[in-house]
Amino acid sequence: MVVGESKPIAEILEMLKDCKKVVLAGCKGCVTVCNVGGEKEVGILASELRLARKAAGKELAVLEYTCERQCDPEYIEALDDLVKDADAVLSIACSVGPQYVAARYPYVPVFPGINTTFIGGAVEHGVWKEYCQACGNCILGDTGGLCPIARCAKTLLNGPCGGSSGGKCEVGKGAVDCVWHLIYERLKNLGQLKKLEEPMLYKNWATSRDGGPRTMIREELRK
Amino acid sequence: MTMTAGSNLEKILTSGQKAVTCECGPPRGADAEHFRHKASYLKGICEAVNITDNQTAVVRFCSMAASRIMMDLGMEPVMQMVTRDMNRIALQSNVLGAAALGIKNLLCLTGDHNSFGDHPQAKNVHDLDSIQLLHCIKTMRDDGKMISGTEVQGRPAMFIGAAANPFADPFEFRVVRMAKKIAAGAQFIQTQCIYDMDRFAQFMQMANDMGLTEKCYIMAGITPFKSVGMANYMKKFVPGLVVPDSYIQRLRGVPKDKQGAEGIKIAVEQIQQCLEMKGIAGIHLMAIEWEERAPEILKAAGLLPRPKVD
Ligand code: SF4
Numbered sequence: 001m002v003v004g005e006s007k008p009i010a011e012i013l014e015m016l017k018d019c020k021k022v023v024l025a026g027c028k029g030c031v032t033v034c035n036v037g038g039e040k041e042v043g044i045l046a047s048e049l050r051l052a053r054k055a056a057g058k059e060l061a062v063l064e065y066t067c068e069r070q071c072d073p074e075y076i077e078a079l080d081d082l083v084k085d086a087d088a089v090l091s092i093a094c095s096v097g098p099q100y101v102a103a104r105y106p107y108v109p110v111f112p113g114i115n116t117t118f119i120g121g122a123v124e125h126g127v128w129k130e131y132c133q134a135c136g137n138c139i140l141g142d143t144g145g146l147c148p149i150a151r152c153a154k155t156l157l158n159g160p161c162g163g164s165s166g167g168k169c170e171v172g173k174g175a176v177d178c179v180w181h182l183i184y185e186r187l188k189n190l191g192q193l194k195k196l197e198e199p200m201l202y203k204n205w206a207t208s209r210d211g212g213p214r215t216m217i218r219e220e221l222r223k
Numbered sequence: 224m225t226m227t228a229g230s231n232l233e234k235i236l237t238s239g240q241k242a243v244t245c246e247c248g249p250p251r252g253a254d255a256e257h258f259r260h261k262a263s264y265l266k267g268i269c270e271a272v273n274i275t276d277n278q279t280a281v282v283r284f285c286s287m288a289a290s291r292i293m294m295d296l297g298m299e300p301v302m303q304m305v306t307r308d309m310n311r312i313a314l315q316s317n318v319l320g321a322a323a324l325g326i327k328n329l330l331c332l333t334g335d336h337n338s339f340g341d342h343p344q345a346k347n348v349h350d351l352d353s354i355q356l357l358h359c360i361k362t363m364r365d366d367g368k369m370i371s372g373t374e375v376q377g378r379p380a381m382f383i384g385a386a387a388n389p390f391a392d393p394f395e396f397r398v399v400r401m402a403k404k405i406a407a408g409a410q411f412i413q414t415q416c417i418y419d420m421d422r423f424a425q426f427m428q429m430a431n432d433m434g435l436t437e438k439c440y441i442m443a444g445i446t447p448f449k450s451v452g453m454a455n456y457m458k459k460f461v462p463g464l465v466v467p468d469s470y471i472q473r474l475r476g477v478p479k480d481k482q483g484a485e486g487i488k489i490a491v492e493q494i495q496q497c498l499e500m501k502g503i504a505g506i507h508l509m510a511i512e513w514e515e516r517a518p519e520i521l522k523a524a525g526l527l528p529r530p531k532v533d
């Protein structure tokens with residue numbers, strides 16, 4: 001899923017400093033699962049904003065709504081009535097949300113209330129890790145099911161590098177696993193260490209964002 | 224092994240004599256005089272001098288310019304290239320440019336991560352890794368083709384090197400990774416600084432058993448300790464480096480003003496031990512910001528004067 005983290009409240013207050021009335025839009029998708037942008041967080045953030053602005057002597061009206069999804073234009077429509085007389089929309093969906101909001105309401109400013117951080121998942125309660133960089137040409141089949149593009153600090157295709165020590169990456173002060181060490185151990189368990197003997201050659205990054213912003217068209221679904 | 228670039232380093236190694244390389248890092252500014260001064264200590268005491276490429280991800284003047292300056296001083300550079308800061312377009316362009324300037328030795332590295340350097344907010348590149356860069360340069364030289372398949376107009380005649388770290392993990396894989404580098408194009412290897420002699424001997428044994436020392440020249444990396452402080456720092460903070468306590472105790476056992484001399488003594492012993500190992504083709508002496516002491520180390524190790532080849 002897409003993982004995000006809340007922006008500091010001070011940053012959000014600064015963005016909204018000229019507003020009197022805003023729509024705070026959450027999303028029931030990924031950001032609900034990672035506890036950053038669902039119905040509950042909409043409620044909490046709305047109260048925090050109201051309180052802070054009240055304390056500052058400049059009240060803010062916050063209209064709360066949590067969309068089914070914000071990564072789907074048809075669910076943005078549900079905001080139409082609320083947005084009508086609002087000064088701005090504050091979206092706490094992943095960053096697709098604010099952009100769909102911007103596309104639907106050309107004359108209403110939109111602000112992101114969270115930082116969209118990565119494609120990943122929870123490894124324990126309250127801890128999330130990055131697992132994929134959406135390179136557009138998945139090589140997990142060659143690397144024991146573990147992604148060196150997202151999880152190796154240097155995106156190596158022929159690791160582990162000389163900085164790998166005791167299973168940990170040279171980056172992260174001992175807190176980050178060396179994914180190439182994990183790949184090595186896993187291929188050893190699978191009896192596939194031979195795979196690591198041949199140099200893995202150049203990756204085609206054109207399928208990644210390096211080829212320009214990506215659009216995917218599936219003709220069979222368009223009809 | 225057939226001659227590819229005809230550099231001084233390649234000639235000495237091919238002749239079967241023990242080769243010596245040193246290292247010199249360009250300064251963090253445009254002060255070429257400072258660089259010339261440091262480099263001058265290394266003149267005549269080694270076959271070639273490695274010019275680091277923004278080592279530890281700290282901005283310095285570029286390795287290609289420094290390599291050229293070194294040539295103007297009548298010395299031979301080993302130009303280092305890291306894949307951290309440039310994509311395949313810039314890397315190939317620099318290989319061709321270096322060849323055009325007459326540079327004949329290249330060392331391919333991935334480089335330290337930018338988070339260690341003076342610009343941790345930089346965007347890193349890592350389009351290629353060191354193994355792919357080796358393959359790329361070899362293909363340009365031997366097949367006259369770029370990564371894209373485009374024909375190279377004038378092939379870069381390069382003697383191609385790589386680094387190996389016998390002290391990183393997993394240990395069993397280190398020699399396999401070196402073999403991959405050799406398969407990809409490395410003709411010579413310079414190792415990470417060696418302090419743990421037992422582990423290095425084991426590494427060399429594996430390299431010999433796999434026949435790697437027949438295919439590639441392996442040069443043992445030596446860095447003298449300037450003080451017990453430096454030894455402690457290297458032990459604690461340099462990723463993938465093993466410093467046995469015995470050296471730290473030895474340095475601690477002498478007065479502060481004699482620690483440098485003791486460090487040099489240790490380095491000389493290490494060089495001699497390495498030279499006795501089967502498959503060692505030479506020594507890569509990295510006297511970091513201590514270039515002026517390199518001559519006495521090499522002299523004490525019996526590596527001076529350097530042999531001549533034509
Ligand atoms: S190889 Fe690419 S698509 Fe597959 S997990 Fe890694 S980044 Fe994602």
Ligand code: SF4
Pocket residue numbers: 151152153154155156159160161162163164165168169170171177178179180181
């Ligand atoms: S230590 Fe491992 S994960 Fe970290 S950069 Fe090196 S190979 Fe990649």
